[in-house]
Amino acid sequence: MNKVIVLYRRPAGKPVPGDFKTNIEEIPIADNGEVLLKTRYVSVDPYLRGRMNDTDSYVAPFELDKPLQSGIIAEVIDSKHTQFKIGDMVLGNLSWKEYQVSDGVGLRIIPPDPEYITAYLGVLGMTGLTAYTGLTRIGKPKTGETLVVSGAAGAVGSIVGQIGKILGCRVVGLAGSEEKVELLTSRFHFDVAINYKTEPDLSAALKTACPNGVDIYFDNVGGSISDAVLNQINKYARVPVCGAISLYNDAAPAMGPYIQPVLVKKSALMHGFLVSDFADQFNEATVQLTAWLKAGKLTYHETIVEGFDHIPNAFIGLFEGRNEGKMIVKI
Ligand code: NDP
Structure with a gap:
């Protein structure tokens, strides 16, 4: 079965666990032109708080009873898409679901280097x-x-x-x-x-x-x-x-x-x-950040929380200062 975390109600002040709800769904099946993804790492970010309000902003508000979304690294576990193969690790703005299908739009294949993989949600993201x-x-x-x-x-x-x-x-x-x-x-x-x-x-x-x-x-x-x-x-x-x-x-x-x-x-x-x-400068910035990282001039720190169920708690932790460096949930 497939766990999905939705916004149950809009937070009144600091978010609390009761603002979120976990639904159980069937694991979807990839159709032609789609991939089936298994979520591996979830980024939780302060800006998501703004999307939980029902107010106009630079990104649309999250809808109630619909899955939340953030930067996610996922593994392709089935592919009926010519550009992705089973085992590819991809980065995208994806839903807080254990499994989901995607048509590949907005997905970027990232190097499967275990040393740096989470860096694509942080210093290289x-x-x-x-x-x-x-x-x-x-x-x-x-x-x-x-x-x-x-x-x-x-x-x-x-x-x-x-x-x-x-x-x-x-x-x-x-x-x-x-x-x-x-x-x-x-x-x-x-x-x-x-x-x-x-x-x-x-x-x-x-x-x-x-x-x-x-x-x-x-x-x-x-x-x-x-x-x-x-x-x-x-x-x-x-x-x-x-x-x-x-x-x-x-x-x-x-x-x-x-x-x-x-x-x-x-x-x-x-x-x-x-x-x-600064989207037009991302390539240049990524080249420079990667060079500093590989040269040992730049380092990064992560707070890794384990378990899909703990995504809301990790998000709430940002407002309590529970993270050092990038807050990431490992599934
Ligand atoms: P952080 O990793 O910095 O996590 C949030 C941190 O904020 C906490 O660890 C905590 O640290 C601190 N904090 C929480 N509540 C308070 C408070 N009331 N007063 C002072 N500090 C507080 O998050 P990010 O690095 O991802 O984001 C940092 C900022 O950058 C956020 O404001 C975010 O919205 C913004 N941002 C903006 C972007 C843009 O495009 N403009 C893109 C990405 C992020 P401590 O223990 O020190 O209090």
Whole structure:
């Protein structure tokens, strides 16, 4: 039988297990021009939270009682499609189903290299492309500049910080636990890491960590953490606004300080972006990320949760800081 996870109701605030439901279906059969896929690895991502609201956004909302979807690596276990053979590993935006058929549209065959396979959901996938394009195209780092990254021990943040170091920046990361702070400095070579949850005076800690001010702030979280950083930006600072996870569960938009005077005073650029804005640069970015990875200049960390039934729980964990690096569910 085939387990399928659907959106049972729209989360009111932080998602809870009861927002999801598992249905049992027949395992489908591939028709001519189709493949039968077995789900192997599922990416859970903060942006899925926005799709659980019934509001217009850049991607359509999930429908109630319909399967959720995210980036998935699956194995072709039957093929009636000329471009795929049994045993191929494919990447696509697929449904939270143990088994599903596909006509192949949007599926990409990935190398079956066991060492790197999950990297296609992380550093060699949307995560790495987001980090690379947001930092290099909007942040435009220069040697000797100071880069601050929030959500620094997460999937995107940990890659951003490492790229910042490769490009010669002083890199300061903000994260929510002592283990994450340790990971940032020891494994990812951040110059300084600050635990924003226990630091009694975040502004003072940032001042100490950034004696020359902040030239680039790569914002993954928004809210009060970002307010503290934005108060310390330098003239001509660049602020790639990648995400705002601290605000995703708010029913009504939170009211923060007004940022316009700081941006004017500092001639600063604050630029929201979607990774898809840079689709024409994905090939170039992937070549560079792969080269850094193979040369050992870039590394990545994953939090692997095991079991199809745990997909919702892993997703909820993103909002509780339960992941270090990329959160992935292994089936
Ligand atoms: P992460 O791996 O960073 O996971 C989420 C992390 O966010 C948690 O581990 C937690 O770390 C932190 N967090 C959760 N709640 C809060 C909070 N209330 N305040 C501060 N930090 C919080 O996820 P991703 O790397 O996949 O995504 C990071 C950001 O980038 C998200 O905002 C996401 O929406 C965005 N994004 C944007 C893309 C784009 O195209 N613009 C593409 C991909 C991602 P901690 O323990 O440190 O609190």
